[in-house]
Amino acid sequence: xxxxxxxxxxxxxxxxxxxxxxxxxxxxxxxxxxxxxxxxxxxxxxxxxxxxxxxxxxxxxxxxxxxxxxxxxxxxxxxxxxxxxxxxxxxxxxxxxxxxxxxxxxxxxxxxxxxxxxxxxxxxxxxxxxxxxxxxxxxxxxxxxxxxxxxxxxxxxxxxxxxxxxxxxxxxxxxxxxxxxxxxxxxxxxxxxxxxxxxxxxxxxxxxxxxxxxxxxxxxxxxxxxxxxxxxxxxxxxxxxxxxxxxxxxxxxxxxxxxxxxxxxxxxxxxxxxxxxxxxxxxxxxxxxxxxxxxxxxxxxxxxxxxxxxxxxxxxxxxxxxxxxxxxxxxxxxxxxxxxxxxxxxxxxxxxxxxxxxxxxxxxxxxxxxxxxxxxxxxxxxxxxxxxxxxxxxxxxxxxxxxxxxxxxxxxxxxxxxxxxxxxxxxxxxxxxxxxxxxxxxxxxxxxxxxxxxxxxxxxxxxxxxxxxxxx
Numbered sequence: 381x382x383x384x385x386x387x388x389x390x391x392x393x394x395x396x397x398x399x400x401x402x403x404x405x406x407x408x409x410x411x412x413x414x415x416x417x418x419x420x421x422x423x424x425x426x427x428x429x430x431x432x433x434x435x436x437x438x439x440x441x442x443x444x445x446x447x448x449x450x451x452x453x454x455x456x457x458x459x460x461x462x463x464x465x466x467x468x469x470x471x472x473x474x475x476x477x478x479x480x481x482x483x484x485x486x487x488x489x490x491x492x493x494x495x496x497x498x499x500x501x502x503x504x505x506x507x508x509x510x511x512x513x514x515x516x517x518x519x520x521x522x523x524x525x526x527x528x529x530x531x532x533x534x535x536x537x538x539x540x541x542x543x544x545x546x547x548x549x550x551x552x553x554x555x556x557x558x559x560x561x562x563x564x565x566x567x568x569x570x571x572x573x574x575x576x577x578x579x580x581x582x583x584x585x586x587x588x589x590x591x592x593x594x595x596x597x598x599x600x601x602x603x604x605x606x607x608x609x610x611x612x613x614x615x616x617x618x619x620x621x622x623x624x625x626x627x628x629x630x631x632x633x634x635x636x637x638x639x640x641x642x643x644x645x646x647x648x649x650x651x652x653x654x655x656x657x658x659x660x661x662x663x664x665x666x667x668x669x670x671x672x673x674x675x676x677x678x679x680x681x682x683x684x685x686x687x688x689x690x691x692x693x694x695x696x697x698x699x700x701x702x703x704x705x706x707x708x709x710x711x712x713x714x715x716x717x718x719x720x721x722x723x724x725x726x727x728x729x730x731x732x733x734x735x736x737x738x739x740x741x742x743x744x745x746x747x748x749x750x751x752x753x754x755x756x757x758x759x760x761x762x763x764x765x766x767x768x769x770x771x772x773x774x775x776x777x778x779x780x781x782x783x784x785x786x787x788x789x790x791x792x793x794x795x796x797x798x799x800x801x802x803x804x805x806x807x808x809x810x811x812x813x814x815x816x817x818x819x820x821x822x823x824x825x826x827x828x829x830x831x832x833x834x835x836x837x838x839x840x841x842x843x844x845x846x847x848x849x850x851x852x
Contacts, residue, residue, distance in 0.1 A: 430559070430822025435786030435852075436753040437562070439555070439817065440697045440708045442736055443539075444728075446532065446582050446715030447773055449762035451800050452725040454779040455523050456495040456504040459798040460764050464490030468765050472801045479530050479773035480718070481765060488799065489766035492722035501790030508729040511737035512756075512781075517790040518740055518749075519756075519781040520850045524794025524803040527760050527810050530775045532582045532716070535759035540588050542814055542839045549592035549830075551814060552707035554839045555821065556598040557591075558828045562704030566667075569600040569707045570700055572693040576714025578727035584711050593832040600709065603664070603696070605688025667699055680738040691735035698742055701752055715758060719770035740783050753820055754783045764800045777803035780813075786820045788852045811844030819846045 451457060468486040493506045499516030512519070529535035534544040541548040549557070552569035561568030571589045575581050589600025668686045670678065673695065678684060683691040690712045697708045712732055717724045736756055743749040761778025762771030777796035783789065794806035815825040818839065825844055829836040 431824040431827055432822055434820065434822030435751070436784065436817075436820040436822075437751040438701050438704075438706050438708070439552075439753045439755065439821070440701060440739070441710065442694075442732070442739075442754065442756040443709055443711045444715045444732065444756070444758040445536070445584055445711045445713045446579055446717075446758065447535075447760050447762055448715045448728075448758040448778075449717060449721060449725055449771055450523070450777070450779040450796075451491050451762060451764060451771070452493050452721065453506050453509060453729070454504075454521050454781065455761075455777075455796060455800055456506075457491060457764070457796075457798065457800045460488055460800055461490035463488040463799070468799075472797075472799060473765070476776070477530050478763070478765075481763065481767055481772045486765040488764060489771065492725065499790060503790065503792055506729070508726050509733045511733045515737050515740045515783070518744070519783040519789060520787050521779060521781045521792045522794055522808055522813075522847075522850065523777075523779045523792060523796060524806050525757070525761075525778050525780055525808050525810070525813070526803045527775045527778075530760065530773050532759065532773075533585065535773075535775070536584065536588050538810055539759045541592070542811060542841050542844075546587060547590070547592055548837070549594045549598070549839070550589050550600060551817070551839055552589060552600050552709060553591040553594050553598040554818075554828060555707045557594050557830070558823055559706060559821065561706055564704075566664075566700065566703055566705050567601045568705065569598065569709075570705050571600045571602045571709045571711070572605060572696055573602070573711045573713065574605060574688060574690040574693055576690070576712060576728055576731045578717075578724040578731070579714045580716040580718065581713040582716050584713060589709065593837070594830060600707075603667075605686065605693060667696065667703070670695070677742070680734075680742065682734040682738070689735075690732050691738075694735040694739040695742075698739060698746075698748075701743070701748060702746075717762065717770050718772065719768050721762070721770040724770075743784070749784045751785050753785045753787070753817060755817070756781050756783075761800075774801075776801055782850070786851050788850055791850070793847070793850050806847075806849065808847055809843065811840040812847055814839050815844035816847045816850070820851070 451460065466488050468488050473486055493508050495504045495506050497503065498505050498513035501517050503516040503519075503521060505513045505516060527535055527538055529538045529544050537546060538544050540550045550569075556568035569589065573584060586602065589602065591597070591599035670685050677695070681691045681695050683689060683695065686692050686696070690710065693710045697710055700708050714728045714731060717728070740749065740754060743752050743754075757780030758778065761774045763774045765772070777800060794808055795804060796802060797804050818825045818828065825838060825840045829838045831837075
């Protein structure tokens with residue numbers, strides 16, 4: 381349109397449209413990004429701004445996927461043994477959600493393995509966990525956990541992300557976002573998986589280590605136990621490091637040109653992750669080189685090399701921790717014991733008991749247990765009622781143990797009722813667990829937030845309290 385013919389109506393229409401676009405842009409930026417009061421990395425690896433002095437620098441979460449029975453592991457129930465075969469009192473189960481036993485005749489199913497006291501603390505642990513028993517004075521057993529989900533996938537999501545809604549960030553992603561990473565050549569959040577032989581191996585979806593609405597550079601990286609540790613990380617045949625560097629540099633230059641035009645945070649993520657992938661081509665193979673480990677160390681973990689077993693993954697976890705990885709999660713898929721719980725619990729315990737204890741002892745010997753938080757547990761427990769000769773899913777009461785940075789060793793906390801059905805004393809929710817873990821890492825769980833779709837989100841949603849009683 382000729383400037384001389386610009387009408388008042390045209391001027392108002394065009395400028396109003398421009399102002400509307402500007403307002404929309406400001407809303408988009410306001411609804412996506414860190415909120416005030418968040419802990420944020422300064423931009424340099426290893427330089428963090430915690431809310432208070434941290435006890436822990438990192439977390440190793442030993443995740444017994446499938447629902448480990450608390451009644452054959454860490455929660456001794458003599459009264460349940462006495463009532464074995466009797467009808468379950470209706471006062472416990474009336475109106476309660478039950479996974480596969482809903483509407484069935486419910487009978488008590490006594491503990492299938494004996495318990496005994498371990499260590500100077502005398503903690504009661506099932507005899508099928510003798511190695512964990514040997515570290516009884518180093519661990520705190522929490523016997524009063526409860527969760528909001530009764531089936532595996534939503535229970536995993538709730539345990540990882542503090543909600544049953546898919547698409548939210550996992551805890552490891554929150555830590556990567558809030559504290560950054562101390563490693564230059566490895567991501568802040570790494571995941572390893574192994575599969576046992578004694579239970580139904582429920583699938584673990586990759587979204588369990590998703591960054592959700594956080595920038596995607598904070599998602600967990602799955603390191604596979606056998607074959608290529610990371611898919612597509614290895615250079616193609618005939619491409620050496622110099623040629624790979626040329627390709628990466630050229631792609632990065634194009635990305636920066638595009639980023640300068642559109643200012644998209646995901647392009648910045650792509651730039652940083654290309655660099656990370658290039659550095660991981662050297663760091664990841666070295667990580668799996670167990671030749672530098674002593675034979676005594678391998679024997680302690682019950683392994684001969686990097687074979688993808690839970691024991692090998694525990695040693696990998698220690699090596700990742702040494703290299704500055706912030707959050708290391710080990711899934712062992714073996715614990716869904718709907719049938720044959722006696723034999724299968726013995727078998728599953730044998731797959732993890734030695735290596736879990738070896739990890740604690742190894743970190744302690746190296747002076748790393750003081751600033752490494754270890755968590756051992758499942759997404760839920762198992763019913764005190766029989767499902768044939770097994771147990772169904774149970775969300776009302778179950779057990780975990782924690783060790784290391786800032787945790788009181790040699791103690792038990794909380795309790796379920798006399799049959800192991802409801803958590804009744806010092807109940808600990810999943811949000812309480814997350815709040816406590818964040819506290820040990822120097823984070824106030826109320827202040828680590830991210831604004832998304834006009835709301836400030838946090839790992840603990842709208843609840844959660846630090847469990848002060850288990851802190852040293």
